[in-house]
Amino acid sequence: MSFFLTxxxxxxxxxxxxxxxxxxxxxxxxxxxxxxxxxxAFALLLLVPSCSAGSTASVxxxxxxxxxxxxxxxxxxxxxxxDGAAIPQALLYNVYEGLVxxxxxxxxxxLLAESWTISEDRKVYDFQLREGVTFANGDEFTADDVKFxxxxxxxxxxxSLKSKMDVVERVEAVSPTHARVVLNRPSNAWLFDLTGRVxxxxxxxxxxxxxxxxxxxxxxxxxxxxxxxSIWLQRRSDYWGTxxxxxxxxxxxxQDPTAMNNALLSNGxxxxxxxxxxxxxxxxxxxxxxxxxxxxxxxxxxxxxxxxSAPLDDPRVRRALTLAIDRKALLATxxxxxxxxxxxxxxxxxxxxxxxxxxxxxxxxQARQLLADAxxxxxxxxxxxxxxxxxxxxxxxxxxxxxxxxxxxxxxxLDFPAVWLQQVFTGHDYDMSIVQHVExxxxxxxxxxxxxxxxxxxxxxxxxxxxxxxxxxxxxxRMREVARTITEDAAANWLFLFPNVVAAKxxxxxxxxxxxxxxxxxxxxxxxxx
Numbered sequence: 001m002s003f004f005l006t007x008x009x010x011x012x013x014x015x016x017x018x019x020x021x022x023x024x025x026x027x028x029x030x031x032x033x034x035x036x037x038x039x040x041a042f043a044l045l046l047l048v049p050s051c052s053a054g055s056t057a058s059v060x061x062x063x064x065x066x067x068x069x070x071x072x073x074x075x076x077x078x079x080x081x082x083d084g085a086a087i088p089q090a091l092l093y094n095v096y097e098g099l100v101x102x103x104x105x106x107x108x109x110x111l112l113a114e115s116w117t118i119s120e121d122r123k124v125y126d127f128q129l130r131e132g133v134t135f136a137n138g139d140e141f142t143a144d145d146v147k148f149x150x151x152x153x154x155x156x157x158x159x160s161l162k163s164k165m166d167v168v169e170r171v172e173a174v175s176p177t178h179a180r181v182v183l184n185r186p187s188n189a190w191l192f193d194l195t196g197r198v199x200x201x202x203x204x205x206x207x208x209x210x211x212x213x214x215x216x217x218x219x220x221x222x223x224x225x226x227x228x229x230s231i232w233l234q235r236r237s238d239y240w241g242t243x244x245x246x247x248x249x250x251x252x253x254x255q256d257p258t259a260m261n262n263a264l265l266s267n268g269x270x271x272x273x274x275x276x277x278x279x280x281x282x283x284x285x286x287x288x289x290x291x292x293x294x295x296x297x298x299x300x301x302x303x304x305x306x307x308x309s310a311p312l313d314d315p316r317v318r319r320a321l322t323l324a325i326d327r328k329a330l331l332a333t334x335x336x337x338x339x340x341x342x343x344x345x346x347x348x349x350x351x352x353x354x355x356x357x358x359x360x361x362x363x364x365x366q367a368r369q370l371l372a373d374a375x376x377x378x379x380x381x382x383x384x385x386x387x388x389x390x391x392x393x394x395x396x397x398x399x400x401x402x403x404x405x406x407x408x409x410x411x412x413x414l415d416f417p418a419v420w421l422q423q424v425f426t427g428h429d430y431d432m433s434i435v436q437h438v439e440x441x442x443x444x445x446x447x448x449x450x451x452x453x454x455x456x457x458x459x460x461x462x463x464x465x466x467x468x469x470x471x472x473x474x475x476x477x478r479m480r481e482v483a484r485t486i487t488e489d490a491a492a493n494w495l496f497l498f499p500n501v502v503a504a505k506x507x508x509x510x511x512x513x514x515x516x517x518x519x520x521x522x523x524x525x526x527x528x529x530x
Contacts, residue, residue, distance in 0.1 A: 063527065064247040066508065067269040068520070069260040071276055071388075073253040074231075075418060076211035077222065079197045080157045083425065084417045085438045085518050088197045089273075090231060090251055092519035095136075096216035098199030099127055099146065099179075100191065102440075104524075106349060106516040108195055112141065112217060113179075122186035123169075129177045133240040136221040139203040143173035149202045150181065156207075157198075160451065161439075164193040167468075187468050188475045192441065196518060219244045219523055229253060233522070245510075245526045257389060264290070264503060271504035271511065273520050276389055278336035284503040292503050295513030296340065298347055299438040299498035301390060303398060306431055307491060308454025311376050318490035319360070320370035321432075324405045325398055326362040331496045334393040339496035344483040345443040347497050349516070352479035356487050367405045380408040381431040384424055386416030391434045394495060398434070425452045436498050438518060443479070446486050455491045 072086035079087040099113035113127040133141040153165040169184040206215035223234035254260035257277035343356025399409035447464040449456035467478035509526040
């Protein structure tokens with residue numbers, strides 16, 4: 001699955017509400033005021049510890065430590081059995097490495113593989129591996145680990161992403177430094193998929209407790225976890241590659257954007273991985289202590305429809321709901337207009353992007369007519385959303401807009417990630433939801449009828465397969481047809497593309513403007529010595 005910049009709850013998972021979700025149909029401002037009071041108190045607590053001389057007064061240990069604020073606390077450390085983006089955001093490229101990775105420009109570059117060749121029929125990949133690489137537990141990395149790791153995706157992984165390895169016919173350890181992967185058909189997507197979590201390399205001796213003890217070949221290892229508060233990464237002295245600039249990195253999790261902002265302002269952290277309260281951006285832009293980078297992400301904020309369940313199995317109803325919502329007004333409310341309007345599950349950074357944002361113009365009159373044609377003039381729908389700021393703000397606009405065309409919306413916030421993942425993503429118990437999908441090139445999920453939006457269109461599945469096995473030109477052509485088809489079907493409503501806004505002290509260097517992968521990649525960060 002592809003997601004989420006989240007607010008997890010101090011304690012187990014950060015969030016605005018308790019683990020039992022709130023039935024939320026009104027009094028939004030009252031709830032937010034109570035949240036801000038709690039957040040302010042929490043922010044004051046951050047200021048209590050005495051300040052050290054270094055860059056991270058509350059959590060750090062001098063200039064060798066970097067503290068970064070996040071909102072998505074991992075439920076555990078095992079992304080092989082737990083969906084969501086919080087785990088790879090923390091661990092991918094930092095603790096776990098693959099044969100290849102995405103660089104800052106989104107290009108595939110070598111990592112544990114020094115080089116590779118592809119056969120003329122595009123089915124055989126030969127990887128030449130780096131020598132002298134070890135896992136954090138001391139195990140040597142060889143082609144046997146490549147075979148073990150890639151085969152394990154199909155045999156032992158339980159998350160939805162495991163299907164990305166279905167194209168693999170076999171993996172061979174030709175020699176300790178030579179791994180061969182044979183596909184059952186050509187695939188344009190497979191090598192790109194290896195840059196994500198399905199490409200992570202594991203040691204056979206270190207997979208018994210992945211939820212608590214991740215062991216990778218990366219430059220950091222997990223030193224400690226303070227559940228509901230932070231994860232501490234420690235630089236490995238025996239790392240095969242260039243040592244990262246910071247000896248210790250503290251991933252600090254916050255229950256509220258105000259608390260996270262205050263932590264940066266008060267020297268409690270050094271950087272905010274992604275600002276989630278857009279009204280705070282000008283404050284950091286005006287402060288000479290900080291750099292603010294604004295770019296783009298792969299994160300489509302989607303109003304998902306349960307295509308498998310009445311009345312949203314009727315495309316007339318889905319089109320009506322899509323026409324009824326003023327997405328420009330929604331973006332202005334939810335993210336101060338800083339995101340990008342899109343019309344399908346394709347960000348502008350993808351090769352097959354075309355602007356479909358105007359396919360469904362805001363047209364309440366046509367929406368009412370379509371609802372009447374479908375016999376759904378007095379419709380009531382449940383909008384079950386994560387208890388995240390952008391989702392809650394967007395939900396309020398969606399409810400208001402749909403009310404104007406006679407659709408009653410009951411907003412139900414769910415604790416994220418645990419409750420939302422269980423009830424909406426896994427259980428499919430919803431009519432509509434709103435969440436940010438952050439996995440790269442995740443338009444392919446519309447080819448899977450079992451995915452949580454329940455969209456079943458055999459032609460889309462055919463087009464996706466043709467795109468994967470075809471030439472690069474055919475791939476672009478077929479993927480554009482997929483995007484147009486799911487847009488025409490109103491398979492979902494793509495509200496906006498989430499911006500990437502990073503704020504950091506000027507002493508922190510190497511941060512990237514665009515977020516191109518699931519990882520918050522710490523390996524290229526540097527520092528200006530004081």
